[in-house]
Amino acid sequence: MTTSTSHDATATDGWMRRFAESAHATETRLTSLDQQVGDGDFGTNLTAGADAALRRLDQLPGGDTDPAAPLEAAATAFLDEVGGTSGPLFGLLLQSLAAAVAGSGPTTVAYAEGVTDGLAAIRRVGDAAPGDKTLVDALTPAAEALRATPAGTPPDQALAAAADAAWEGVRSTARLRARMGRSSYLGERAEGIPDPGAVGVGLLFASAQGVVTDLDTHLG
Amino acid sequence: MTTSTSHDATATDGWMRRFAESAHATETRLTSLDQQVGDGDFGTNLTAGADAALRRLDQLPGGDTDPAAPLEAAATAFLDEVGGTSGPLFGLLLQSLAAAVAGSGPTTVAYAEGVTDGLAAIRRVGDAAPGDKTLVDALTPAAEALRATPAGTPPDQALAAAADAAWEGVRSTARLRARMGRSSYLGERAEGIPDPGAVGVGLLFASAQGVVTDLDTHLG
């Protein structure tokens, strides 16, 4: 686990690599969640995106100092190489993050702006509102947490707060009945189970600090 | 029965009307013949043509003195209003007769020419040769008989000779195995049965003398 008061290309690269590790470490559990509320392919979709991101990270020129580049590489991987609903939505989020970092540097303010823009794009595209039991329910509190963090806060600390808020959102989805996406067809049967896409959002923010191997502590 | 040394419009009109009566009188027998060697609709097709011809004869202007007109009316009826293979072929024969009569008057020479032309048209169109067990086997000897009749012979006498020759041809078809038309699919099973279309040709020439009610004397 890296902790630094300011992010650089190494930090964003590490974040994306840990996100891939977290996806692999929790794949079985993600699959079983999507089997309960969806069609069971979320684990596969997320690891496919993660692997594609790793391939692109490995192809970045060595010693590259652009902190937006790893985020951009991961964004393109998720946008271009993953099927299903969630993959490209993660790609949109990462694309907004990369754009904000490219504009204002890898700062807390940029992350707040990038996540807010990414959430807006996901909502434009997918039409889900908070409470619909989708990844929007984890992303919305994460964006709020980032925006509430004072501008001078080190990015790692801001992302840790975002992760906490995301996990809180994840736990809230277990109490919701789905209205969008595949699990909406299940009605009451999906109650009690957290939304897999939301879990993916928790994994993304938590991976800024370290690899997540144990989901249970977060799903509560 | 009319016998006159020369034909006029009354004679050709009477011939066509008697042909219609002969068709009706023998319909059941014709149907059964086509049931044995074909699809069973020859009786219906011939009476349908005969009835259509009668309707057209009734519409000719009263006191019409054109001897070709009744033949032309019957030709158009068979050509236009009868389905199946035989109806339009009878139409072709009648059309050639009408044309020859229109050209040279209702003479023996014109009948010989008309039947010869009609046979040629039927062979061009249907591609059947003598011996194929079709109406060509009755029409060929009838045409020969007409051509062999001296020019001065009264038409009734010439047509009587044609009828005799046609019936001889009809009897010959009972000994043939079909090569054209529907009955060709039956192979040996059609042997012993005369061709219904050929019978129709016998009826046509015989009707110049009188109505045919009994086929058995002709089929022998």
Added chain:
Amino acid sequence: MASYFENSSDALVPDALKGFARAHADLVTLDPEHGFLLSRTAAPSRRVALLSGGGAGHEPLHAGYVGRGMLDAACPGRVFASPHNRQVYAGSLAAARAEGVLHIVKNYTGDRINFGIAAERLAHRGVPCARVLIDDDLASDSADIASGRRGTGGTVLIEKILGAAADTGLGLAELQELGTRLAARCRTLAVASAAHTAPTTGEPAFPLAAGELEYGVGIHGERAQQTVPREPLNGLVERMTTALLDALAPEGPVIALVNGLGAVTPLELYAVHGELATLLDARGTDLARALVGDYITALDMRGFSVTLLAADEEILRLYDAPVHTAALRW
């Protein structure tokens, strides 16, 4: 109850003709009494009219090819039944130009007889008339079949090319000669994985197991002489293409028609075309022109045909000439 959408099985063809004439009122007029369609847009340069016809159930053939650059008239019979000679006669009288009318006839006994009778009637009326007989179906090329090869997909290409030739002002004998030459340079093979729905019963006209193909079907839902096991598309198209090339031995460019028999999808037809193009490329045969789609059908049969026509520069020029009909336009 039959599975066709219709008011009654007798009404389907006349109802369809009425609807066709309504939809294409700019191109054709229907004579409902005599049952033929007449072009409204035939080129004034024509000295000879082109007329075709045959049983219904093969749409867009022939009605869809009436118009500028192709047919002057079409005479549809009942489903899979020859038109009556009266239709052909009346249509010919209505369409005939100064130098008469050319009949384009697919080689089936009923069609030959009815067009033949009409031709005899036209001769009696003094209207010059000649015939081009289309007999391109390779599957019926057999000494056992006295009636000769059937007429199928080649009809479409030949009607197009003759239409352009008629527009140049060729005479009756020249058009007949060209048509006969084209028919000799054209071969077709068809396969099916399911029969058409029989209009009378609403059931498939013949049974065919899931793993089987009819190889060499015609356009009337008759079974082929061979039932073969299914195989991947490339093998099947190679077999068909080889047979066609062997029969034609084209020395110049070819025109291809990849034709759906009714229920086969455009996806499949274009996949067939891709295989055909690859095979012709590999053999050095110049695939100069191609049509892909439903051009001559057999009701809703699930199958396709491949037609090759051995062309030359002159034929390509005629093929490329403008055409504007309901079903073919360029």
Added chain:
Amino acid sequence: MASYFENSSDALVPDALKGFARAHADLVTLDPEHGFLLSRTAAPSRRVALLSGGGAGHEPLHAGYVGRGMLDAACPGRVFASPHNRQVYAGSLAAARAEGVLHIVKNYTGDRINFGIAAERLAHRGVPCARVLIDDDLASDSADIASGRRGTGGTVLIEKILGAAADTGLGLAELQELGTRLAARCRTLAVASAAHTAPTTGEPAFPLAAGELEYGVGIHGERAQQTVPREPLNGLVERMTTALLDALAPEGPVIALVNGLGAVTPLELYAVHGELATLLDARGTDLARALVGDYITALDMRGFSVTLLAADEEILRLYDAPVHTAALRW
């Protein structure tokens, strides 16, 4: 074994695209890596490119409508599956004009999301992009269906009309406004007497008894909400026409599309058209233009759809403007 003619079920769509690009090399180019088709003949007067796409299995939609006077690009997905956002993104980048690209999207969740993601990506690249959503299917017009009406037959007419409007040099917002207005003026109803063949099993996608009809089917072989007894064609078409007219209440001329869903015959489609025309005549509705044929299909489903678009003089003028694509030409 599936009853489609193919090398394998995964290969069918890419093989078909290759064959399509070969057959229509004068009209389109295929980008096989990204999976989109690009027009070679789009008018230089266009300031905005038109791009559409969706699952395969609906041919000639959309590939058949790429060319002069209609689409600049088409992105086909796998059979009945939305194209990937990457296809739409790459196709949009390749097609975009000075003032961007208009996406014509049928209203299905997958298509909305993937076109939406592509639009977000284009915005990041600074490429202006807007969307017209087609939702003309009357059968899915229900308060119970949160996702809204499906997009079906109207797509063909709207792509044609927007193509002509784009050729006049309209800007992105004007085209979007026109497209949205057209979508609001367009309704479709579809019926089927037999399901399509499921590509995975080779069996009908759903069972349907001989005497039954699915009333209100979509274009993906999903069952309709209503199964009704068969009835003669005039009654059926009257029911459909009445529903469409009630929904649209057209005050001016209408454009009709009588569309085959795959295995239905042209005879039946033209008979439908005849009934439709008679009904509209009787109600004093001016049937100003009509298309009859297979324009948007559901593989080999045995059914048809009727689309009415409430037009006006301006819309008719755009509809009449020349078009030259693989599947639509005048």
